Amino acid sequence: MAVDTKIQLSAELLRTLHRLHRQLADLRTQRDRAPIQIKASQARISAASAEVDAIKAKKKAAKMVCDQKELQLKEREARISDLETKLNTAASNREFSTLQEQIAADKKANEVQSDEVLEVFELIDGINEKLAVAEATLANEQEDNNLRIGEIEARQKVVQESLDRVEGELLQAETELPSVVKGDYKRITDAKGEEGLAAVEDESCTACNQRLTTQFIEGLRMSNLVRCPNCDAFLYLPANG
Numbered sequence: 001m002a003v004d005t006k007i008q009l010s011a012e013l014l015r016t017l018h019r020l021h022r023q024l025a026d027l028r029t030q031r032d033r034a035p036i037q038i039k040a041s042q043a044r045i046s047a048a049s050a051e052v053d054a055i056k057a058k059k060k061a062a063k064m065v066c067d068q069k070e071l072q073l074k075e076r077e078a079r080i081s082d083l084e085t086k087l088n089t090a091a092s093n094r095e096f097s098t099l100q101e102q103i104a105a106d107k108k109a110n111e112v113q114s115d116e117v118l119e120v121f122e123l124i125d126g127i128n129e130k131l132a133v134a135e136a137t138l139a140n141e142q143e144d145n146n147l148r149i150g151e152i153e154a155r156q157k158v159v160q161e162s163l164d165r166v167e168g169e170l171l172q173a174e175t176e177l178p179s180v181v182k183g184d185y186k187r188i189t190d191a192k193g194e195e196g197l198a199a200v201e202d203e204s205c206t207a208c209n210q211r212l213t214t215q216f217i218e219g220l221r222m223s224n225l226v227r228c229p230n231c232d233a234f235l236y237l238p239a240n241g
């Protein structure tokens with residue numbers, strides 16, 4: 001039965017209970033947002049860190065190419081000096097000119113190779129500049145993250161204190177409920193939270209917009225227990241209603 005004329009329930013108490021439930025819902029939302037904010041902050045560090053790693057990998061690859069080319073350069077230089085020694089002991093003109101051709105070819109190859117090594121050096125310089133920027137970004141993100149976490153934790157502490165206080169206030173207010181309604185009240189507020197109570201405005205339930213008959217409104221005016229015939233919320237008239 002939606003209107004129980006036998007049970008009296010003060011609108012003021014229901015207003016207080018509803019206000020406390022709304023505050024709790026808001027505070028719990030704030031509390032639950034903190035881990036998401038922390039995760040988002042840490043994701044920014046991960047992204048900056050991945051960027052640094054990617055650039056370092058490029059640098060490592062470029063250095064390997066560079067080392068390889070320098071090694072080839074040295075090997076060829078060693079061969080040139082070897083060939084130059086052989087030049088002095090050449091047994092024939094034919095051998096002499098063959099050695100000279102080999103030396104010329106190796107020198108030419110090393111000129112090209114030296115240019116390539118310079119190109120790789122330039123590439124590494126460019127990579128180093130990008131790396132410096134990425135490392136600075138990472139350091140900033142880490143610093144910002146520490147600040148953000150500090151702010152979130154400070155806010156979280158305030159929210160938790162408010163939660164504890166409002167939960168205490170709610171428990172206190174609930175002791176004023178007539179014992180006969182406590183079970184129903186508990187069931188609906190456990191299931192729906194703040195939606196378990198609703199003010200009546202323009203003769204309608206503000207939780208579900210159900211239009212209420214005169215009988216319901218009259219019941220509310222007489223401080224009877226009235227529940228919404230549609231959503232079951234405990235109904236009350238606003239302070240100015």
Ligand SMILES: [Zn+2]
Pocket residue numbers: 198205206207208209210228229230231232233
């Ligand atoms: Zn309703």
